Amino acid sequence: DVKVTQSSRYLVKRTGEKVFLECVQDMDHENMFWYRQDPGLGLRLIYFSYDVKMKEKGDIPEGYSVSREKKERFSLILESASTNQTSMYLCASFNRDRVPYGYTFGSGTRLTVV
């Protein structure tokens, strides 16, 4: 089974800090995604990547950037953390090699910005 690992389950950061969220997948998937989940708003796409060094903005990219230097690793960066970035962050990779197609998600990182 595909495994998607997010480096931290819980993080507390101060306003203005630069924050790195790491995600690693072990199945050589090309497509990786970063979402945030907030109550009543569902899953909102921040950024995604089709391949190494390729990235595209999702629906809510403001205040975020990403890095994909290796195929298995996709990092989300909060350039200057703010309290409205307190959220659950979810990384996913896309399986298109076998049915069922779709995402495998990591366990999530609950980020609190104080």
Added chain:
Amino acid sequence: DQQVKQNSPSLSVQEGRISILNCDYTNSMFDYFLWYKKYPAEGPTFLISISSIKDKNEDGRFTVFLNKSAKHLSLHIVPSQPGDSAVYFCAALAQGGSEKLVFGKGTKLTVNP
């Protein structure tokens, strides 16, 4: 504009009864649909999927129905169990496109003992 809509934010059912979660979509290019289940403080996990060439897919207690003409799908859970209490997300994909899943906002299911 929301392409995938789950109009019920929450649903409460009794243990042993049927749970029906609904999802509507607007984009006729969607041809593959998935349901994910999410517990608090965990990532979503895949539950069941259906291709647009089918109108029903069953896996144990879970059945997904697709009505293409109405652009509507539903997830049936029979019988419901307390452990099914979670948030359920409907998602849609246009295969051959960007491989970006489009998610609904989720329905929180509570199964009461």
